[in-house]
Amino acid sequence: MKRSAIKGLIGFILLLFTYPLLAASLLSPGDRLAIIQPGEPAFEQPFQINKQGELVLPEVGSINVMGKTLSQADEMIRHALKPVYKNLSQLTISLLEKRLLISVMGYVKKPGNYELSPDGNVQMAIDAAGGLVPGAQLNNMQVRRKNDVSNFDYKRYLDTGDASLLPPLESLDVVFVPASPLIGNVQIDFDAATLAAGGDGDTEKAIKVFGEVNNPGAFSFKSGNSIVDLLMRAGGVTRFAGVERIRVINGSSPELFDLKAYLDSGNNKLLPNLAPGATIFVPKDEEQIKKGARTIYIMGEVFKPGAYEGREGDTFLDILANAGGPTRYAESRQIKLLRTNGSVEPIDLQAYTEGLKTDLPIVKPGDAIFIPEKTDMNEKSWLKVAPGRAVMVMGAVLIPGRYEWSDEMSLLDLIAHAGGPNERADIAKVQILTTQDGQATPTIFDLDKFLHQGGSLSSLPKIRAGFTIMVPELPTDPSDNKSQWVRQSPDSSIYIFGQVGAPGRYAFNEQLGFIDILSAADGPTAAADLRNVRIAHRNGSNARVTKLDLALYFETGDENLLPKVLPGDSIYLPEKNRPWLDEPKENTIRVLGAIARPGRYRFNSSMTLLDLLAEAGGPTGSAYIKKIVVINMAVSGQGDQARTFDLDKFAKEPDFSQLPVLREGDTVFIPDSQSSNWAIFMDGMKDILTTISVVALVGSL
Incomplete structure (x- = not known):
C-alpha cells in the first residue's frame, strides 16, 4: 500500500475518534465551524464565534452559541436558517477546530488580541504579542477572567521551567504584564544598566533625587558625596532645569542651592551638607521668574519669549535668534526696545534686512524687546x-x-x-x-x-x-442733481449757458478744449446764434470777453478761430431770434422806411446790401428804390457819411462792385414815393449832400 494512502487512512481514523470529543465539548469564542449548504457561495468559508459568543450567518444575522454543544448549536442554526432557505436536507454543520481568544496587554511589544490553540498557555500568549519589553515586572503578572484576577510569578517559571506555575487560559482571558516601579512615570527607551541606575538605596538612608534630572531615583548615602555627586548619579539635570533654585531638604530643614552660582564661582562653601535620607528637588525653569543684573527680556511674537541672560558683546540679533526668531505674525517694522530708564527706541528690522538701515541699537542688561503682532487689515477694530x-x-x-x-x-x-x-x-x-x-x-x-x-x-x-x-469725486450730471455741484471746486470748472442742450457747470482740465466742453453740454441747440458766441475769461486779474464766430469755424475748420479756455471761464451761446432791442446798436444794421420788416438786423462781413434787404422782407410796392440811402458810422475820425444807391438801375445792369459797403452800426433808409414832393426832392439831390442834412432828415423821420 502506498504511503499517501496510509496517511489518509490514519487521518480518517483519528477524525472518527476525535469528532465525538469535539461534538461533546462546549463551544466558546474563537471556535471555528464549517456550515455547508450546497449551492450557496456564502457558506463556503468557515464561521468563527466572535468575542460575544455569536455566529454571524448570511441572511439571518447573529445567533449566540457560546456554551452550547455542537448538537445544540446545530439545532439552533437550522432553526434560524429555516425561514430563509427552503431545503436544508443537505445542510451539514461540523466543528473544524477550537481556538482561544486571548488579549495580551501591558509591557509587551505588540499588545492586542490573539488566537491560540486549545493547549495554549501564558508563554504562547506573550510570544504572540512579540515578547516582553524592558521595564516589565515579571514577578507579578496577571490573568484576568471577567471580575477575577490571578497573579503569578512569571520570573519563577523562567527560573524553574515549572509549567504548573502558569495559570490555565480560557477564551476571553486577559494576560496583563505590569511595569516595574523602578522605571518611573515617563516612557523612555533604556537598557538594563539604565534601569539599574534609577536607584540603589534603601528607603531609610537613601537620598532621593527627582524633578528635572535624567534618571530620578533613590541613591545610597555615602559619606563625602556632595549634591553635585548625587546629581551626576541621577544622570545630570535636563535642559528644562531651574538650576538657580534647587531645593534640598535635610531632615526638616529646607534650603535653596544655586548650582549656576557654584559653577560660576567654584566656591565649595555654597555646597549644602547632605544627611542620610535627604531629598533633592530640581524644579522646572518655567516655574521661576528670572531676573538679574544681566537679564534681557524678549516678549511678543517670537517662538520662545522669556528672560535671557546676556553676555558682553551680545547683539540684538543674538538675542532674537536665541528666542527662536520672529513668528509669521510678527510686525518686524514696529519692534520696540524698552530701556531701563523708561525711554523707547523703535527698531525696523525689515528695513535692516533690506539694506535700508545699516545699524541696530545696542541692547543692554535690563532692557526689554517687544515684538508686536502684525496688524490684520481685515480686523474690524x-x-x-x-x-x-x-x-x-x-x-x-x-x-x-x-x-x-x-x-x-x-x-x-x-x-x-x-x-x-x-x-x-x-x-x-x-x-x-x-x-x-x-x-x-x-x-x-x-x-x-x-x-x-x-x-x-x-x-x-x-x-x-x-x-x-x-x-474727490467728479460731479454727477448737473441735469440730474444740481446739489452735487458743491463737490466740485470752481477752480476746476467751466460754466456754459444759453442755447446748449445741457447748460451747467462741468469739470475741466488743461487737456480739454472749447469743443470738448461744448460737446459735454450736448452741443448747441437749433436756436443758438453761432456767429455771436461769447467767452468770459475770469482767470486773470481783470475779466475779458472773447467773441467767437462758431459758424465760421464749422465752415472752415480753422482751429485758430477757437479761443483758449481755462478752468473758471464762462461760455455763452445767445439765442438767434431774440428781440432786436436785446442787440447793441454797434452790432446791428438799422433798416428803415419802405421795407417789409423795418428793424435791427445782425450783419457780418460776408453779407451785402442785397442780403440785408432780403432778410428784412424786401422793399414795399411804394418804395422809391432809385435813391436808397446808406449811412455809414464814423470810421477813424472821418465822421458819419451818407450815399445813395439805385437799386432799380442795379437790377437792370448788375454790377456788384457798385454795391455800397456796409458795416455793423450802419443805417439803411428806403424812401416812400408816396410822400409829398419826395420824389422831386430826391431827383435833385446829389451824392455830395452833406452828412448833417441827411442825418437831420433821418432824425425827423
Whole structure:
C-alpha cells in the first residue's frame, strides 16, 4: 500500500475518534465551524464565534452559541436558517477546530488580541504579542477572567521551567504584564544598566533625587558625596532645569542651592551638607521668574519669549535668534526696545534686512524687546493701528480707511493699497491734508497729469504718518442733481449757458478744449446764434470777453478761430431770434422806411446790401428804390457819411462792385414815393449832400 494512502487512512481514523470529543465539548469564542449548504457561495468559508459568543450567518444575522454543544448549536442554526432557505436536507454543520481568544496587554511589544490553540498557555500568549519589553515586572503578572484576577510569578517559571506555575487560559482571558516601579512615570527607551541606575538605596538612608534630572531615583548615602555627586548619579539635570533654585531638604530643614552660582564661582562653601535620607528637588525653569543684573527680556511674537541672560558683546540679533526668531505674525517694522530708564527706541528690522538701515541699537542688561503682532487689515477694530503710524485715505477710492504707513512708501503705494481710484474719482485734484504743530494745511496734487506725462518720483508729495489723503469725486450730471455741484471746486470748472442742450457747470482740465466742453453740454441747440458766441475769461486779474464766430469755424475748420479756455471761464451761446432791442446798436444794421420788416438786423462781413434787404422782407410796392440811402458810422475820425444807391438801375445792369459797403452800426433808409414832393426832392439831390442834412432828415423821420 502506498504511503499517501496510509496517511489518509490514519487521518480518517483519528477524525472518527476525535469528532465525538469535539461534538461533546462546549463551544466558546474563537471556535471555528464549517456550515455547508450546497449551492450557496456564502457558506463556503468557515464561521468563527466572535468575542460575544455569536455566529454571524448570511441572511439571518447573529445567533449566540457560546456554551452550547455542537448538537445544540446545530439545532439552533437550522432553526434560524429555516425561514430563509427552503431545503436544508443537505445542510451539514461540523466543528473544524477550537481556538482561544486571548488579549495580551501591558509591557509587551505588540499588545492586542490573539488566537491560540486549545493547549495554549501564558508563554504562547506573550510570544504572540512579540515578547516582553524592558521595564516589565515579571514577578507579578496577571490573568484576568471577567471580575477575577490571578497573579503569578512569571520570573519563577523562567527560573524553574515549572509549567504548573502558569495559570490555565480560557477564551476571553486577559494576560496583563505590569511595569516595574523602578522605571518611573515617563516612557523612555533604556537598557538594563539604565534601569539599574534609577536607584540603589534603601528607603531609610537613601537620598532621593527627582524633578528635572535624567534618571530620578533613590541613591545610597555615602559619606563625602556632595549634591553635585548625587546629581551626576541621577544622570545630570535636563535642559528644562531651574538650576538657580534647587531645593534640598535635610531632615526638616529646607534650603535653596544655586548650582549656576557654584559653577560660576567654584566656591565649595555654597555646597549644602547632605544627611542620610535627604531629598533633592530640581524644579522646572518655567516655574521661576528670572531676573538679574544681566537679564534681557524678549516678549511678543517670537517662538520662545522669556528672560535671557546676556553676555558682553551680545547683539540684538543674538538675542532674537536665541528666542527662536520672529513668528509669521510678527510686525518686524514696529519692534520696540524698552530701556531701563523708561525711554523707547523703535527698531525696523525689515528695513535692516533690506539694506535700508545699516545699524541696530545696542541692547543692554535690563532692557526689554517687544515684538508686536502684525496688524490684520481685515480686523474690524481700527485701534490696532496707532494714529501716529496711520494715514487716512478717503473719498473716491475702492477701499477707503486707515492704513499703516512706512517711510519707504509713496503716495502711489498708498493709493494702490486703498484699491486705487474708482470710476468717479477726480485724480487731477487729489487733496493732501498735512499736519504739523497742531495745524492742518491742505495741498493739491494733479495725479492725472503725473500719470499721463510722467516725471520725477521726487515730485510726488511727501507723505507722513498722520496725514489725510482725500480723492474727490467728479460731479454727477448737473441735469440730474444740481446739489452735487458743491463737490466740485470752481477752480476746476467751466460754466456754459444759453442755447446748449445741457447748460451747467462741468469739470475741466488743461487737456480739454472749447469743443470738448461744448460737446459735454450736448452741443448747441437749433436756436443758438453761432456767429455771436461769447467767452468770459475770469482767470486773470481783470475779466475779458472773447467773441467767437462758431459758424465760421464749422465752415472752415480753422482751429485758430477757437479761443483758449481755462478752468473758471464762462461760455455763452445767445439765442438767434431774440428781440432786436436785446442787440447793441454797434452790432446791428438799422433798416428803415419802405421795407417789409423795418428793424435791427445782425450783419457780418460776408453779407451785402442785397442780403440785408432780403432778410428784412424786401422793399414795399411804394418804395422809391432809385435813391436808397446808406449811412455809414464814423470810421477813424472821418465822421458819419451818407450815399445813395439805385437799386432799380442795379437790377437792370448788375454790377456788384457798385454795391455800397456796409458795416455793423450802419443805417439803411428806403424812401416812400408816396410822400409829398419826395420824389422831386430826391431827383435833385446829389451824392455830395452833406452828412448833417441827411442825418437831420433821418432824425425827423
